[in-house]
Amino acid sequence: MKFDSSALPLLPTPQQLTELDDLLLSANELFRIYLTLERHPRVQGSARSVELFGSCREQVSQDIVTLAQQLDAILALSRTRADSAPLPVKTDTASLTEFVGMSDAATQGIIPDVEPTDVANSVFETVRKAFQIEDRFDEQLHLCLNSAQKRKHLKLELQLKMIILSGGQRCRLLEDRYGFAKSKTLLFQGLRRQTTRFLSALQGEQRPDIDR
Numbered sequence: 001m002k003f004d005s006s007a008l009p010l011l012p013t014p015q016q017l018t019e020l021d022d023l024l025l026s027a028n029e030l031f032r033i034y035l036t037l038e039r040h041p042r043v044q045g046s047a048r049s050v051e052l053f054g055s056c057r058e059q060v061s062q063d064i065v066t067l068a069q070q071l072d073a074i075l076a077l078s079r080t081r082a083d084s085a086p087l088p089v090k091t092d093t094a095s096l097t098e099f100v101g102m103s104d105a106a107t108q109g110i111i112p113d114v115e116p117t118d119v120a121n122s123v124f125e126t127v128r129k130a131f132q133i134e135d136r137f138d139e140q141l142h143l144c145l146n147s148a149q150k151r152k153h154l155k156l157e158l159q160l161k162m163i164i165l166s167g168g169q170r171c172r173l174l175e176d177r178y179g180f181a182k183s184k185t186l187l188f189q190g191l192r193r194q195t196t197r198f199l200s201a202l203q204g205e206q207r208p209d210i211d212r
Helices: 014-038 047-078 093-097 123-151 154-181 186-202
Strands: none
Touching: 014 047, 014 123, 047 154, 123 154, 154 186
16 A cells, blocks of 8 residues: 555745744734733723723633644754754744834824824724734734645644634624724724714713723
């Protein structure tokens, strides 16, 4: 019986390792943002918002652990080559726990009549940044998934699919409560904010996280 080697996983490419490293950096950035939102003074006045951001933080934390383990496994696979050194990555895994700074303020349009002009104190701007990073994180996940499928890394493929599904659920929950921060135009942001405030008031909930 002839052995079929086509089912064996292929060695990772430098590009795949870089993709995974970038993915972990984005996950780490998401973790820091959700931690900031969970502890934000204006969010503290809304128990449901605290619970939402806390669950987002915990979920992303689990994703970071899973991705770090998979990256270590892929790096171990690359080290099995006896005739060459391990494939390089852009940064070492220790850097994955470091804080990633805020993006260029020029990309953020502030609404001074609705939120404080200080971006660091604005729940709206922080949530909007979370949506932006979630979009980037999702794109990176699909990019890594494509590479894992090509290299026949089945366990990594399975883990990435699970993270994609949980990330989609997380974004839907976030959009249900803070959808106004994802709207593209100032007009729709204002309308959705007012609607959110009105519906929350009907339910007897105060929303200091979206009030002026």
